[in-house]
Amino acid sequence: MMISNGIEDEEKWLAEGIAGIQHNAFYLHRALDSNNLREALKYSALLLSELRTSRLSPHKYYELYMRAFDELRRLEMFFKDENRHGCSVVDLYELVQHAGNILPRLYLLCTVGSVYIKSKEAPAKDVLKDLVEMCRGVQHPVRGLFLRSYLAQISRDELPDIASEYEGEGDTFMDAVEFVLQNFAEMNKLWVRMQHQGPLREREKLDKERNELRDLVGKNLHVLSQIEGVDLEIYRDTVLPRVLEQVVNCKDELAQYYLMDCIIQVFPDEYHLQTLETLLGACPQLQSAVDIKTVLSRLMERLSNYAASSPEVLPEFLQVEAFTKLSNAIGKVIEAQVDMPIVGAITLYVSLLTFTLHVHPDRLDYVDQVLGACVKKLSGKAKLEDSRVTKQVVALLSAPLDKYNDIVTALTLSNYPRVMDHLDAATNKVMAMVIIQSIMKNNTCVSTSDKVEVLFELIKGLIKDIEGTSTDELDEEDFKEEQNSVARLMHMLYNDDPEEMLKIINTVWKHIMAGGPKRLPFTVPPLVFSALKLVRRLQVQDGDVAGEEVPATPKKIFQLLNQIIEALSVVPSPELALRLYLQCAEAANDCDLEPVAYEFFTQAFVLYEEEVADSKAQVTAIHLIIGTLQRMNVFGIENRDTLTHKATGYSAKLLKKPDQCRAVYACSHLFWVDDQDGTKDGERVLLCLKRSLRIANAAQQMVNVTRGSSGPVTLFVEILNKYLYFFEKGSPQITGAAIQGLIELIKTEMQSDSTTSNPASDAFFASTLRYIRFQKQKGGAMGEKYDPIKL
């Protein structure tokens, strides 16, 4: 109720004030029109009396002020034209001082003063000095601020600056500076005094009113920056020290914050760079409630932009030791403000780091220093839990990654891992993912085992369970994404030198082996393939270096591979392990290492026997075994026989008859290898094919019994195709007669009443016959071969 009454009242008073001004303005204009000086002075004094009110808030007072201001402009024009009023400006200056009340008197005096200076009948500096001192007569904050603001406004164009018309003997820009500094100091004092005026419960209203007036005070700094005579030297020796003195001594937090920021924004960056020590020296002297970190951040931001836009000034930054000064200042501020929360300190360091990365990107020692300061600040505290702080720390750690586009550089910062150690487990993982993504995005190659070691330490949150966490808590999708990222990362770890590459592989293994059963299926395969790639590189290289103990040999790598794949047994992941063993077997074959290849095959078979239970998985697994074995050329007869015997045996023991049939005829290829040294055992080929035929027959009968009809003849057609294959290869045991017989068999089956017609197998048979016809029509050796077969 009180407040709304207050606002209504204010509106009323403002309206009254405006009416008063308008009323007197009417008579003022009449006086001006008739060149009546006396009347003009009378009515302008009355008009200005409205500004004596103390009932208006600054916002409303301003409206009143503006109206008075407009009238004073007219008055000034009148004063300027001596012909109109016949009074010399000197006399005028004296005359207006007879006005009754001090406020109107001073407004009139300032107005005349402006004319006086323009007339050049007195040195500008004398008039200005007089005015700035006289204004002391008004000590009421709002009224005084507006009065002095008026003074500043009208004197603006008459300051004795270099090359201005008001420069003269004894009238220099230093006088202008002095004037503005004094006006500024007085205005600040008035402004600060407002703070102690109102009762404490109206604090919010007071702050608002003070903020409404702040630009009046700040304008003076702007004017100072515009005075041409103020160069770096003057700024450094006179302007800045005086302004800072005022800022520090006023001991008012609102003023201090605003004015520090104003200084930074208004004066050129070049000046700040050269006066860094002075400027920063003021910071610890400010009230503890001042948000100094924002001020410092803005300063650093300006300087960063300055460096970015004008690279030629970079040497200057080094010369003034900008980094050291800023770093020390921040340290002092943090020390002085004991109650500053951690998030504040870290935010400051983030700003400093951003500055460093912009201005001195090549100075990794500076970057490391900033990180080190953070470590110091964070140590002794428990792991961070405040999300604002962790957000800032993540920003701190991401900045070097973004800047350098190269994780390798970040890896050389000794304090980087130490900062990461202070993150809680969840944020640690977030940061680890950020690091991996940076590597992937920039296609960075991490090329030494030392760097890999540092990297895997950094991302250890992803690699294993660190204290207090367990993989059970994780969302499955997130976990998969994490682990797949780690897997992708492994392909970025590479060195051309085999020794170093092996070291890298060993380092990675050391880290991932502790990952546990949930992680190993993701991390083991990429490591295995990295190792296999290395084996191939060594295999392709020229011979051994005689006499030297070479750590990186295929044999040693296969030993390591055995260990690595074996780790999958804890998961357990038999199907994956089986595939990896077969890959190793092939690689060992290519290196001519028969016992190693045999050992890998043994492992694969053991897994097949003991662990692969699912029938579908068995089918795939046995085909992989057969396919791999078919390509092996390193085995001697005994070993080969043992393995092929096993393969064929397991093929025949698959659960479903069609699967058995197909696996067995696939085995036929084990006995026929097309290259010049390869086995070409036509007898055993035929044995396999006959066996698969028997199985196909049995399958047909089974279908007959269980469903009352014959199954599709597909299997027979498949076997027929295999007969043709070996027939064409020239296996003497596969005769045209046998093929003929098989064709008749199929035809009979297809025509039999009990057979369900199956378009697919019909088409298959048809295309097979078409193929035979095609081969017959070829003529030449092939045509001859096929001649006995009649369709």
Added chain:
Amino acid sequence: MVLVLALGDLHIPHRASDLPPKFKSMLVPGKIQHIICTGNLSIKEVHDYLKTVCPDLHIARGEYDEEIRYPETKTLTIGQFKLGVCHGHQVIPWGDLDSLAMLQRQLDVDILVTGHTHQFTAYKHEAGVVINPGSATGSYSSITYDVNPSFVLMDIDGLRVVVYVYELIDGEVKVDKIDFKKTTGSNT
């Protein structure tokens, strides 16, 4: 003109971290009508990525695929052509063209797309054409040494298919093309 992308054996993330950037920038969504994939992606993220390139995606199961429900073989008709896809680890000896021809006769398709060897081939035989798009990431293979990343784009137009093979050699994308014509009438 129907564009069909054929690729496979990416082996992400076991053997490769991603498709080569030069390939990725070529695979713009909306330009291709069908994708035929020989398998071994091997994770869902790759599946999802391929879907964004073209929603009509046909995949055959490779032995490392995370998704076990992809079929062993698949056939589809595009225009005048019947196409079939099979990863190829099931056809022994691996990469043997005569054995693949048998599969082609069995599936009764004009074009058989198959993988596993990581070696690009395009081969015409009695029953039709066998195309192996190689490995799109150039990943390690126990069968082929020095694998270059490759994929195939087929332009099917009436009875004619032009097979473009894109291969990344020493950092540059090289393109080659082969023409195949089908005789009128289906294979009886």
